[in-house]
Amino acid sequence: MKNLVTGLALLLMHLACYADVTVNDAWARATPSGAAMGAAYMELTNPTSQPVHIVRLETSVAKMSEVHESMEHNGMMRMKHIDPLVIASGETVILKPGGKHVMLMKLIKPLVDGEKFLLTLIDENAEAVPVEVIVGSIGQMEMPRAP
Numbered sequence: 795m796k797n798l799v800t801g802l803a804l805l806l807m808h809l810a811c812y813a814d815v816t817v818n819d820a821w822a823r824a825t826p827s828g829a830a831m832g833a834a835y836m837e838l839t840n841p842t843s844q845p846v847h848i849v850r851l852e853t854s855v856a857k858m859s860e861v862h863e864s865m866e867h868n869g870m871m872r873m874k875h876i877d878p879l880v881i882a883s884g885e886t887v888i889l890k891p892g893g894k895h896v897m898l899m900k901l902i903k904p905l906v907d908g909e910k911f912l913l914t915l916i917d918e919n920a921e922a923v924p925v926e927v928i929v930g931s932i933g934q935m936e937m938p939r940a941p
């Protein structure tokens with residue numbers, strides 16, 4: 795009986811939670827009006843014993859979004875599409891300016907300093923991780939903090 799109760803509790807817990815990724819410090823830079831692209835940054839932690847693959851991103855602020863990595867190649871900055879984004883068991887992947895980032899492409903509206911938007915990460919099991927992204931200033935280099 796005790797096992798049954800434990801099993802049920804685990805099942806309910808599983809149903810109640812989203813994909814097993816914890817997201818912290820999600821933020822973006824404000825974009826000038828008319829800009830086609832923006833970027834978002836965050837820290838993704840996988841506390842489970844299995845790797846997590848983020849296969850798709852969805853947001854209402856951009857028609858397309860992908861994970862990219864900025865890298866220097868022969869003195870030129872280039873961006874590589876990372877698909878899927880793999881978060882190994884027990885690891886934290888940091889998306890930050892100059893490194894990995896979420897590229898928001900074909901922006902539907904400018905990102906405005908002080909506003910928030912929702913970005914949803916979807917893993918290989920079609921489980922969703924909703925992320926609230928806070929918009930900082932245009933020159934923001936790290937997570938905007940309340941004064």
Ligand SMILES: [Cu+2]
Nearest residue numbers: 862873895897
């Ligand atoms: Cu990019």
